[in-house]
Amino acid sequence: xxxxxxxxxxxxxxxxxxxxxxxxxxxxxxxxxxxxxxxxxxxxxxxxxxxxxxxxxxxxxxxxxxxxxxxxxxxxxxxxxxxxxxxxxxxxxxxxxxxxxxxxxxxxxxxxxxxxxxxxxxxxxxxxxxxxxxxxxxxx
Amino acid sequence: xxxxxxxxxxxxxxxxxxxxxxxxxxxxxxxxxxxxxxxxxxxxxxxxxxxxxxxxxxxxxxxxxxxxxxxxxxxxxxxxxxxxxxxxxxxxxxxxxxxxxxxxxxxxxxxxxxxxxxxxxxxxxxxxxxxxxxxxxxxxxxxxxxxxxxxxxxxxxxxxxxxxxxxxxxxxxxxxxxxxxxxxxxxxxxxxxxxxxxxxxxxxxxxxxxxxxxxxxxxxxxxxxxxxxxxxxxxxxxxxxxxxxxxxxxxxxxxxxxxxxxxxxxxxxxxxxxxxxxxxxxxxxxxxxxxxxxxxxxxxxxxxxxxxxxxxxxxxxxxxxxxxxxxxxxxxxxxxxxxxxxxxxxxxxxxxxxxxxxxxxxxxxxxxxxxxxxxxxxxxxxxxxxxxxxxxxxxxxxxxxxxxxxxxxxxxxxxxxxxxxxxxxxxxxxxxxxxxxxxxxxxxxxxxxxxxxxxxxxxxxxxxxxxxxxxxxxxxxxxxxxxxxxxxxxxxxxxxxxxxxxxxxxxxxxxxxxxxxxxxxxxxxxxxxxxxxxxxxxxxxxxxxx
Numbered sequence: 058x059x060x061x062x063x064x065x066x067x068x069x070x071x072x073x074x075x076x077x078x079x080x081x082x083x084x085x086x087x088x089x090x091x092x093x094x095x096x097x098x099x100x101x102x103x104x105x106x107x108x109x110x111x112x113x114x115x116x117x118x119x120x121x122x123x124x125x126x127x128x129x130x131x132x133x134x135x136x137x138x139x140x141x142x143x144x145x146x147x148x149x150x151x152x153x154x155x156x157x158x159x160x161x162x163x164x165x166x167x168x169x170x171x172x173x174x175x176x177x178x179x180x181x182x183x184x185x186x187x188x189x190x191x192x193x194x195x196x197x
Numbered sequence: 198x199x200x201x202x203x204x205x206x207x208x209x210x211x212x213x214x215x216x217x218x219x220x221x222x223x224x225x226x227x228x229x230x231x232x233x234x235x236x237x238x239x240x241x242x243x244x245x246x247x248x249x250x251x252x253x254x255x256x257x258x259x260x261x262x263x264x265x266x267x268x269x270x271x272x273x274x275x276x277x278x279x280x281x282x283x284x285x286x287x288x289x290x291x292x293x294x295x296x297x298x299x300x301x302x303x304x305x306x307x308x309x310x311x312x313x314x315x316x317x318x319x320x321x322x323x324x325x326x327x328x329x330x331x332x333x334x335x336x337x338x339x340x341x342x343x344x345x346x347x348x349x350x351x352x353x354x355x356x357x358x359x360x361x362x363x364x365x366x367x368x369x370x371x372x373x374x375x376x377x378x379x380x381x382x383x384x385x386x387x388x389x390x391x392x393x394x395x396x397x398x399x400x401x402x403x404x405x406x407x408x409x410x411x412x413x414x415x416x417x418x419x420x421x422x423x424x425x426x427x428x429x430x431x432x433x434x435x436x437x438x439x440x441x442x443x444x445x446x447x448x449x450x451x452x453x454x455x456x457x458x459x460x461x462x463x464x465x466x467x468x469x470x471x472x473x474x475x476x477x478x479x480x481x482x483x484x485x486x487x488x489x490x491x492x493x494x495x496x497x498x499x500x501x502x503x504x505x506x507x508x509x510x511x512x513x514x515x516x517x518x519x520x521x522x523x524x525x526x527x528x529x530x531x532x533x534x535x536x537x538x539x540x541x542x543x544x545x546x547x548x549x550x551x552x553x554x555x556x557x558x559x560x561x562x563x564x565x566x567x568x569x570x571x572x573x574x575x576x577x578x579x580x581x582x583x584x585x586x587x588x589x590x591x592x593x594x595x596x597x598x599x600x601x602x603x604x605x606x607x608x609x610x611x612x613x614x615x616x617x618x619x620x621x622x623x624x625x626x627x628x629x630x631x632x633x634x635x636x637x638x639x640x641x642x643x644x645x646x647x648x649x650x651x652x653x654x655x656x657x658x659x660x661x662x663x664x665x666x667x668x669x670x671x672x673x674x675x676x677x678x679x680x681x682x683x684x685x686x687x688x689x690x691x692x693x694x695x696x697x698x699x700x701x702x703x704x705x706x707x708x709x710x711x712x713x714x715x716x717x718x719x720x721x722x723x724x725x726x727x728x729x730x731x732x733x734x735x736x737x738x739x740x741x742x743x
Contacts, residue, residue, distance in 0.1 A: 063431060121428045125379060128425045129386045131418065138426045141433040 062147055063117040065124060066140040066181050068110045068172050069133045082156075089123075090153040098123050101149045101188045103157040108169040109133070110184055114147045139172055140181035148189055157191040228296075228312040231303070232278050236496045238262065239307060248290060248312070259493045265290045265453065268460055269401065274298070275549070278308045288312075289334050326396040328374055329381030334403075337395035341405045341452045344445070351405060351445040352412035355459040356384075356419065358400035359437035359471040368430060375429040376436065387422050403459075416440040416474040424472065439466040443477040461485050492548055494530065495541055499550070499557055504528055506561050507724035510737060511576075511695060511717045514709040519737045521574030523611070523717060524562035525724045526554070542580070551580045556593055563601040563608065565727050569734065576609040576638060581616035584623045591629040598635075605634030611661065613640045617651050624655050631656070638695070642683065652690060660687050662713065664698025670707045677707055684712035 073081050082104055093099065098115035111127075113120045127133065149155055159165035168187050172180040219242070222229055228245035232238055236259040241251045250265035251258070260275055270288055277286055277300055285299040298312040324336045332340070344351045358380065365373035377400065384394050384402060393405045404419075406412065423438040441463025449455040458477040464485075466475040498504055508522035528536045545551045559577050566575035583590050598605055610630060617623050631637050638659035639651070643666055652660070662683050669676035680696065687694040696708040699718030708716055725733055 065428065065433075067426070117428070117431055124428050125382060128427075129383055129422060131387075131422070133425075136425050138433040141428055141431070143431055 060116065062114055062144050063120050064112060064114045064140060064142065064144045064148075065120050065138065066110070066112045066184060067124075067136055067138045068108060068169060068176070068184075069136040070173070071104075071107060071109050072132045072134060086154055086156055092123060092126065094153045096123060099147055099149045099152055099154075101152060101155040101157055101192045103159060103165065103169075103188060103191070105159045105162060105165045105169055108166075108173060110169055110172065110188070112149065112185065112188055114144070114149060117143075135173070137173060137176040139176050139184060148185065149192060152192065155188075155192040157188050160191050228310075230310040230312075231307055232260065232310070233307045235500045236260065236278075236493070245310075245312070248296065248314075250290075259496060261489050261493050264457075267397075267456060268464075269397075269399070274310075278310070279549075280308075295335065326381075329378055329396045331381050331385070331402070332393050332395040334395060334397045337393050337397070337403055337405065338452045338456075340393045341455065344405055344407065345450050345452065345455065348446075349407050351407060351455070352415075353443050353445070353455050353459045354404040354406075354412065354416055354419070355441045355443075355456070355463045356402040356404065356423075357439050357463055357467065358423070359439055359467070361400040361436050364429075364434050364436060368432070368434060372430045372434070376427055376434060379427050379429070380423060380436075383422050384419065387419060403456075412442055412444070413474055413476065416442055420472060420474060437472045439463060439471050440474045441466050441477065442474065448477045458482070488544070491530075491533075491536070491541070492544060495528075495544055496548065496550065498528060498530075499553060503531070504554070504557065505726060506558065506565065507726055508565070508575075508730050509717055509724040510722050510733060511715050512721055512737065514696075514705070514713055514716055519573065519734065520715060521576065521607075521609070522566075522569075522730065523576040523724075524558060524565070524578075526558050526578075527724075546580055546582050551582045552589070555580055555583045555590075556597075559593065559597050560601070563597050563603040565730070566603055566607060567601055569730065571607075573734070574607050574609055574636075575603075576611050578611045578640065579616070581612075581623070584612070584616055584626045587622065587626055587629075590626055591633070594630055594635060595633060598633075606636070609636045609638050609659070611638045611640040614642065614644065614651060617655075620651070620654070627655060631658075641697075643679065652686070652692070656690075657692050659693040659695055659715075661695040661697050661717075664718075667696050667698045667704055667708065667718070668700075671701070671703045677711060680708065680713065681711040684714075687714070688712060 086102070089102070093113075096115060096119040098113055098119050100111060100113040102109065102111045113123055115123075128136070165187065168183050172184055222240065223243035225242065226244055228248050229240060229242045230238065230245045230249070231240035238251065238255045238258055238260070241249070241255050245251065246253060246255070248265065249263040251262050255262055260271060260278065263271055263274065266274060266288065270290075273286070274288065277298065280300075285297045288296045288298055290296065296312045296314060298310055301309045301311070303309050324333050325331065326333045341351070341353065361373065361376070364376055377396070380402065381394075381396060384404065395403045397403055406415075420438045420440060424435070426433045426435050441459045441461065443449060443455050443458035443462060445455050448458040461481045462475045462477040465481055466473040469475065505527045506524045507527050508524055510522050511520050512518060513520060526538060526542075528538075528541050530536050542551070545554050562575045562577045566573065579590065594608070594610070598608065610627075612623070612627070627637050636658035637655075638661055639657045640661050641663045642660045643663045660683060662680055666676050666679050670680060684694045693714040694712070696704075696713045696716040697718065699705050699708060699716045699720045701720060705716060705720055721737070722733055
């Protein structure tokens with residue numbers, strides 16, 4: 058499949074307390090998988106202590122549409138974009154939205170908070186590396 | 198019945214008496230407006246007065262008097278008069294009337310505007326904003342009028358994007374349009390129950406809702422949603438939003454007064470630092486009226502030669518020798534007394550007057566400096582807006598130096614750190630100026646952003662240490678440490694350091710010990726009028742011990 062791929066990686070604080078209600082996260086994932094599958098978007102998501110990080114991959118228009126839907130969701134707060142650019146290929150082509158379970162919660166927390174604090178170009182690679190590392194075990 | 202005297206020159210084609218001309222002009226349905234070079238309205242016939250809301254006794258008024266136009270439409274009209282826009286142009290009055298205005302220049306340089314009401318607006322389907330699909334201004338005003346008439350409580354939200362121009366300038370107009378489309382979408386989806394969501398043009402949006410006090414929290418939500426990142430042209434971009442709110446019937450019970458009130462609240466929201474929501478209050482109205490009068494006066498101040506330059510001396514700290522003067526613009530208003538520069542300079546920037554004002558200051562300062570001994574310099578402050586056009590300021594400086602005969606090395610240009618926000622552009626302009634031998638100083642150092650990185654990237658000739666650090670000298674050890682650090686930095690980068698606002702001999706002594714090269718402040722002298730400079734030079738000739 059050689060269609061142009063656009064990748065967006067962003068972090069956000071969330072008003073959701075997923076620790077208190079794990080079904081909330083499941084609902085978000087279910088909605089996102091349904092919407093993404095329809096739009097040909099794939100990606101991965103990680104949630105840890107109030108911070109979401111998500112990668113979306115697909116055609117620019119599809120990623121923009123999905124992102125706009127997320128942007129009008131007021132449960133997100135302080136959204137920072139870490140990477141928004143055309144890329145060679147998808148990293149998460151097999152997943153409509155993979156859920157990455159934090160393997161080392163403390164390290165994951167550090168990666169996420171530092172990305173929120175300093176969302177420069179250097180913030181995206183460690184986060185993508187984290188997502189790919191933990192997603193390998195996730196069901197497609 | 199009195200007959201006209203036989204000598205009446207009417208038949209000779211020399212024109213009837215003025216009163217007759219005016220009444221004839223009043224008979225035509227075409228609106229006619231003549232604006233003199235100084236911005237004053239010289240003719241406004243009945244049709245023009247009616248449509249634009251100009252009073253019959255408009256003798257000393259300028260276009261600010263066209264109250265039936267929103268501030269942004271008035272700004273466009275001024276641009277049309279100034280020749281910056283090509284006519285004929287479409288304008289909308291606050292009453293929803295659409296006008297086609299044509300511009301002609303009269304032989305005496307004044308501008309004649311003639312305007313006709315455009316064909317009645319198209320049917321509803323076609324009256325949406327083509328870019329966003331939202332209601333256009335005309336439809337919006339109709340609906341707002343209907344809401345007001347219904348007697349219900351109405352909230353009008355005027356929304357303006359912050360930093361939109363930056364997106365347009367850096368990513369291009371196509372990106373700007375794409376962003377406006379997304380803004381429209383976000384407004385529609387956050388505001389499903391709104392009665393009307395409209396794009397007024399440019400980056401200005403409006404929402405009218407039957408609502409009560411919760412409008413403020415809705416507005417805050419809109420600011421939040423619009424300030425989130427956008428994906429456009431395969432990259433991400435961020436803008437902000439400011440909102441002004443007015444309620445009917447308390448702040449106005451028709452679209453014109455309500456829009457004006459919301460616009461004033463929006464103006465305040467922007468002035469308070471952007472990303473804000475402000476609700477109209479009568480204090481805003483009072484301030485706007487003052488500002489409106491003052492703005493008209495400022496427009497006339499340059500042609501009427503009301504502005505003055507004052508000069509404040511700078512002396513070396515080591516030997517207390519006079520090195521030159523900083524030129525400071527003053528406006529002694531004929532009725533209101535001295536208007537402080539921090540009030541009229543931002544106004545001039547906003548009204549597009551800063552370019553002519555800056556050019557006047559430059560010319561005046563150079564002319565004055567030519568009357569001083571040949572070793573003295575003159576420092577002239579430059580507004581960030583003067584750095585926007587890459588060619589204009591360097592050209593003006595070269596022309597002014599040539600005209601006045603002042604050697605380039607006697608002129609210093611002072612810019613503040615905030616002028617360097619659009620860094621690459623500003624530094625390119627400054628480099629061009631500096632290459633001709635004119636010196637460049639950084640003003641108010643220490644108060645803006647990323648001061649240090651600026652210093653590394655541009656070879657300033659001087660750093661002027663902000664008066665806030667100097668004021669605290671003697672009182673706090675930290676202040677002295679900051680001054681010393683800046684002085685040392687200046688020395689190592691080969692830049693002179695000027696301590697600003699030195700008021701006491703103690704402060705002078707500390708500045709000297711801390712290694713500053715020059716000082717300026719009340720201790721040496723207040724700024725003095727041009728006529729008093731010669732005496733001051735004499736007084737300062739023999740270095741006075743302190």
